Amino acid sequence: MSLRPIGLGACAVLAVVLVAKAREEFGRLTQRAPNQAAAAPPRPAPAVEADGPGAFSLSIPGLSREERRAFSVGNALFRDNWVPAPSSAEGRDGLGPLFAANSCSACHMEDGRGRPPLHDDERGIGMVVFVGASSDPSGPHPLLGAQLQDQAIPGVEPEGSVRLVPVEVERGGAAPLVQWRVEARNAAGEPIDDAVPSVRMGPQLIGLGLLEAVDDATIRAAADPDDRDGDGISGRVHEVDVGGTRCVGRFGWKATRPRLDAQVAAALHGDMGLTTSMHRHESLTAAQRATIFAPSGGDPEVDDLKVQRLAHYCRVLAVPARRNADGPSVQRGAATFAAIGCASCHTPSMRTGLHSLISQYRDVEFAAYTDLLLHDLGPGLADGRPDGAASGSEWRTPPLWGIGLIETVNGHTRLLHDGRARSIExxxxxxxxxxxxxxxxxxxxxxxxxDDLIAFLRSL
Ligand code: HEC
Ligand code: HEC
Ligand SMILES: [Ca+2]
Ligand SMILES: [Ca+2]
Known part of the structure; x- marks a missing residue:
């Protein structure tokens, strides 16, 4: 499975190529040239004033007409339901044969956060189940591949289903927490006991273009793999191979994807059964390939332009401005956040480089509260399934922006990679x-x- 970015070579030459590509893509490059004087204070990143149920779905202000048009095309591709081939649904067929959902928005509802099932007869929202083999958790499961897809097109059996059984665990003095016991079953309803599942919830999709616009060197400079400064924190870069070059992985709960187009292509492939130039074959194991015959929706099923439109859509979804940032309780909470070491990983400030396709993202400062590095958060959160170079207990520091609006947008307060946490606390x-x-x-x-700390987090 190669991670070749569309039409591009290595991440090292990204800056030049992307700007050229932007010109070709949008027919101009009118916005002001990137700040030449690197020492000048950076501009603040674009944000939007929004605190209602649609707060995660707005594009950043100041897009050109072409960029706005690309956003609405991407928005349609994101929201539309894909169907099995062949179909008269122009350019929306090829779903499956195996899949987890038939649209991006079915998982990323209102561009926001997924949640686990509320009871056994429900599927949850935005849930993906990766699987390793018990004999080698970093390798794909022999029958299921690297992902368990619980949906299939008519005439094809889904791979099975996953049930999350809440189990109470004591952790410290306060009320017990709940952890999942993950029960995977095959299509016949029998337990699959030789798989190591990794359950993930889809995150809110805001500000991703800013995270993409940070130079690899900036992220590498903050890494401290051997904990040289002795603070007990040893963030590691997730090095990802892109066409022979090492690039910094930054998207997904284990930072497996270096760029948005790679993340989008992986979602199309694994979550929806749609091939692209990055994943030319359907997400099927050798055994499945010998038994499942499904009409193709084209070779590839989703062309590069559509992948780029989807990536553009994700790239320009804006970060809602903070609410009540100057309130005294919020201010005290921010100080506590720094004082007890939260900011060592949830870095309050980062600066982008000059290479973004989007001019508003070049050389700006933003507050995502992530270092984009992998950290070992211990056995309690470990899934035991290494993913690329990330171990079974390493996770990328998730950005905390938007965290206070998830309840308004998605109607729940579930957090962490597998949605086990019922609250920020x-x-x-x-x-x-x-x-x-x-x-x-x-x-x-x-x-x-x-209370102050939580008030601060809810203001993000
Ligand atoms: C079945 C549910 C599901 C579907 C369908 C789905 N996603 Fe996701 N998405 C997720 C999950 C879960 C993650 C976290 C993945 C990981 O940890 O590697 C994710 C991660 C992402 C990310 C990275 C966000 C970040 O902060 O790192 C982007 C971007 C994204 N999805 C876009 C899309 C797009 C575009 C589509 C449609 C082509 C799509 N997704 C379809 C569940 C889904
Ligand atoms: C060593 C790095 C590190 C430190 C220190 C740290 N975090 Fe985190 N934080 C993480 C990682 C990694 C995750 C994701 C874990 C997971 O999902 O399994 C996370 C998850 C979170 C989440 C849930 C985010 C989401 O989107 O679901 C919140 C809230 C959070 N941290 C707040 C804090 C606060 C408050 C502190 C200080 C008390 C803190 N963190 C200290 C690395 C860190
Ligand atoms: Ca397909
Ligand atoms: Ca599979």
Missing amino acids: EAIRWHGGEAERSRAGFERLGNAER
Whole structure:
């Protein structure tokens, strides 16, 4: 499975190529040239004033007409339901044979956060189940491949289903937390006991173009794999091979994808059964290929332009401005956030490079509260399934922007990679490993300090 980016060579030459590509893509490059004086203070990143149910679905201000048109085409590709081939649905066929959902928006509802099933008769929203083999958790499962798809086109059996059984666990003095016991079953309803499942919930898709616009060198400079500064925190870059060059992985809960087009192509392939120039063959194992015959929706089923439109859509979804950022409680919470070491991983400020396709993203400063690095958060959060170079207990620091609006947009408060946390407080109490000291600091806070910290997080 190659990760060749569309029409591009290595990430090292990305800057030049992307700008050329932007010119070709949008027919001009009128916006002002990237800030030449690197020492000048960076501009603030674009944001939108929005705090309602549609807060994650707006594009950044100031897009050109071409960029806005590309956004609405991407938006349609994101929202439309794909169907099995052949179909009269112009350019929307090729779904499956195996898949997890028939549209991006079925998982990323309102461009927001997925959640686990509320009861056994429900499928949850935005859930993906990766699987490793018990004999080698980093390798694909022999029968299921690297992902368990629980849906299939008519005439084809889905691979099975996954049930998340909540199990109470004691962690410290406060109320018990819940962890999942993941029960995977095949299509016949029999337990699959030789698979190592990794359950993931889809994150809110805001500000991704900013994360993409950070130079690899900036992220590498913040890594401290051997903990030289002795603070117990040893962030690691997820090095990903792109056509023979090492690039910094930054998307997905384990930072497996370096760029948005790669993430989109992987979603089309694994989640929806749609081939692209990056994944030319359907997501099927050798055994499945010998038994499943499904009409193709073209070779590839989704062309490069559509992949780029989807990537553009994700790239320009705006970050909602903070609410009540100057409130006294929020301000005290921000100080506590730094004092107990949260900011060591959830970095409050980052600066982009000059290579983004989007001019508003070049040389700007933004506050995503992530270092985009992998951290070992201990056995409590481990899934035991290495993913690329990330171990079974390593996770990318997730950006915290938008976290206070998930409830408004998606009607729930579930957090962490597998949606086990029922609140911000529970998410913090799950931290361990490199974040153990910080978690202990949180446990020691008085009630008022805790409330301030949560108020700060809810303002993001
Ligand atoms: C079956 C549910 C599902 C579908 C369908 C789906 N996604 Fe996702 N998406 C997820 C999950 C889960 C993740 C986290 C993946 C990981 O950890 O590797 C994710 C991650 C992403 C990310 C990375 C976000 C980040 O912060 O790192 C982007 C971008 C994305 N999806 C876009 C899309 C697009 C575009 C489509 C349609 C082509 C799509 N997704 C379809 C569930 C889904
Ligand atoms: C060693 C790095 C590190 C430190 C220190 C750290 N975090 Fe995290 N944080 C992470 C990682 C990695 C995750 C994702 C874990 C997972 O999903 O399994 C995470 C997840 C979260 C989440 C859930 C985010 C989401 O989108 O679901 C919140 C909230 C959070 N952290 C807040 C905090 C606070 C508050 C502190 C300080 C008490 C803190 N973190 C300290 C690395 C860190
Ligand atoms: Ca297909
Ligand atoms: Ca599979």
